[in-house]
Amino acid sequence: MQVNWKGVFPAVTTKLKDDGSLDQEAIKAGLNRLIDNGAGGVVMMGMVGENAQLTPDEKRTVLRIAVETVNGRVPVVSGLAETNTGSAIQFARDAEEIGVQGLMVFPGLTYKSDDRETVEFYRAIARSTKLGIMIYNNPRGYGVDMRPDLLEQLKGEANIVAIKEESYDTTRVTDIYNQFGDRFVVFCGVDDLVLESAALGVTGWVSGMANAVPKESVELLDLAVKGDFEKARKLYRVLTPLFHLDVHVKLVQYIKLAENITAGYSENLKAPRLKLEGEERQRIVAIIEKTMKDLKALS
Known part of the structure; x- marks a missing residue:
């Protein structure tokens, strides 16, 4: 199966039990929910999927669950986040053997590579x-x-x-198209810049908050790609306070809390991340609940 690099590709949360182990049934149910709501593909174990906190065995188990559950309905893309080139190459080979269709490759973790090293890292993979x-x-x-x-x-x-463009500079989208034409598919990687990116020609979006609002996220991108910006703006203005949570250092906690409120999945996280508490939790819950109320009023 070849990846059709367009549409909403949720950066899927990794569902966990109270003891921190993989909740396989919840992972399956979550994938089915996203596909049923129009996801064009799924990205397993991006940052939102807590890739760097999973063990090597857990990572491969998540991919096996995803490939079996999705069963060819949409492309399965795996995050690849490793600390060295050798481990990255081995993971790429393992993911291909498991049956995923694509890779979303992080730069090498923990070490900030220079330009020459970065190019060679991606070339080797x-x-x-x-x-x-x-x-x-x-x-x-x-x-x-x-x-x-x-x-x-x-x-x-x-x-x-393809490139998941998350530099927070929308001029980069046009610069890439101007220099390369259609050589690289540009995906929006920032939830609260998706309408701006679509206006510049982007037709794909790796979204964190699509875990919480998959149907509305798909509708938003569809409207923008069709050029119906009047309707898209109305929906985007309602969703943007929620989308702002995708660009915070605690985006994983925020997205899992939003998914808990909207779909009932656990907020459990891999330590050192912890569930939100106190005023911070109240503030995020208020944003999520207001967004859901505003969405209901919009419909």
């Missing part, structure tokens, strides 16, 4: 697998910026096909 690769560009989070001049050095790797 691309040459180790036949899977389509989405580069995860999040310079705020990881200190490495995949600028167009670095993409220029990687355009010869045929299976590097």
